[in-house]
Amino acid sequence: MYIRFWGVRGSIATPLTNAELEVKIETAVKLGIKAGITNDGQVPGFLESLPLHIRRTVGGDTACVEIQAGGKTLVFDAGTGFRRLGLDLIKRSGGNPIEAHILMTHTHWDHINGIPFFVPAFSSENNLTFYSPFSGLKERLARQQNAEYFPAPLSPIFRFVRLNEHKQLHIGDVKIENFPLNHPGGSYSYRVTYDNKTIVYATDSEYKELSAESLKPFTDFFHDADMLIFDAQYTMLENVEKEDWGHSNVFTGIDMAIEAKVKKLVFTHHEPGYNDEKLYEILLKAKEYVDINQPKVPLELLLASEGLSMTI
Numbered sequence: 001m002y003i004r005f006w007g008v009r010g011s012i013a014t015p016l017t018n019a020e021l022e023v024k025i026e027t028a029v030k031l032g033i034k035a036g037i038t039n040d041g042q043v044p045g046f047l048e049s050l051p052l053h054i055r056r057t058v059g060g061d062t063a064c065v066e067i068q069a070g071g072k073t074l075v076f077d078a079g080t081g082f083r084r085l086g087l088d089l090i091k092r093s094g095g096n097p098i099e100a101h102i103l104m105t106h107t108h109w110d111h112i113n114g115i116p117f118f119v120p121a122f123s124s125e126n127n128l129t130f131y132s133p134f135s136g137l138k139e140r141l142a143r144q145q146n147a148e149y150f151p152a153p154l155s156p157i158f159r160f161v162r163l164n165e166h167k168q169l170h171i172g173d174v175k176i177e178n179f180p181l182n183h184p185g186g187s188y189s190y191r192v193t194y195d196n197k198t199i200v201y202a203t204d205s206e207y208k209e210l211s212a213e214s215l216k217p218f219t220d221f222f223h224d225a226d227m228l229i230f231d232a233q234y235t236m237l238e239n240v241e242k243e244d245w246g247h248s249n250v251f252t253g254i255d256m257a258i259e260a261k262v263k264k265l266v267f268t269h270h271e272p273g274y275n276d277e278k279l280y281e282i283l284l285k286a287k288e289y290v291d292i293n294q295p296k297v298p299l300e301l302l303l304a305s306e307g308l309s310m311t312i
């Protein structure tokens with residue numbers, strides 16, 4: 001399976017500010033002077049040596065993840081990252097009809113705001129199907145494009161399939177299971193299995209009761225996943241302060257991933273108030289936590305960022 005992250009921010013789109021960009025440039029130039037850069041040939045190596053929070057940004061678009069499996073295009077959530085995915089699908093299609101299966105965790109703004117800007121929705125030859133265990137998904141999405149809020153109505157070419165909670169869905173040879181999460185208004189996790197590989201997408205969820213018994217239904221759903229994509233919006237402290245806001249943190253994610261024997265844990269749904277420096281610092285602390293508490297566990301930790309892609 002091939003996976004690519006198109007939107008990793010939670011709550012609201014958060015573009016890099018000019019002030020943040022200037023800090024990155026200033027820091028890079030100062031480090032370049034310190035490193036004694038004197039010619040163009042040294043630049044690529046120098047850039048490679050820069051800390052991640054200086055040379056990269058996690059990105060500002062909201063939730064959208066693409067998975068390619070068994071010749072099918074699967075999309076999880078349609079936040080603002082869905083817009084760029086749409087443009088890329090058109091480019092890749094070479095003018096042929098586009099088929100995509102879009103699975104929605106829930107309908108909070110940060111998971112649906114890209115839909116009005118999804119350009120493939122304007123070509124009737126495309127085959128675009130939305131899936132969700134929620135009732136009335138079409139009506140929910142149509143309200144977002146009510147004339148008071150957007151100049152064009154919901155695309156008439158979209159098809160809608162209501163999933164049964166906990167029941168398996170098969171799209172070609174890909175198996176998809178769903179599981180309800182703890183979130184205001186509800187949210188669903190998806191477990192995607194193809195060719196003996198499994199990716200679990202579990203965003204927008206709070207785990208208030210941290211006993212193994214309370215977490216068991218979730219860790220059972222995550223079990224043996226090759227990749228678990230996990231809502232780690234807050235720091236541990238902020239998670240306590242924002243009880244019932246419906247999100248989690250890296251440490252809870254690590255404990256659950258270890259219990260479930262997950263191989264790769266990807267943190268996503270980043271808090272809009274956290275800049276790149278803070279997010280990469282959280283990743284560092286998360287790695288320290290594993291090194292100190294579970295040094296023998298082969299768990300790989302990653303920070304979801306726009307454009308991050310890999311084959312599982």
Ligand SMILES: [Zn+2]
Binds near residue numbers: 063111
């Ligand atoms: Zn969200």
Ligand SMILES: [Zn+2]
Binds near residue numbers: 106108183187204246
């Ligand atoms: Zn939400």
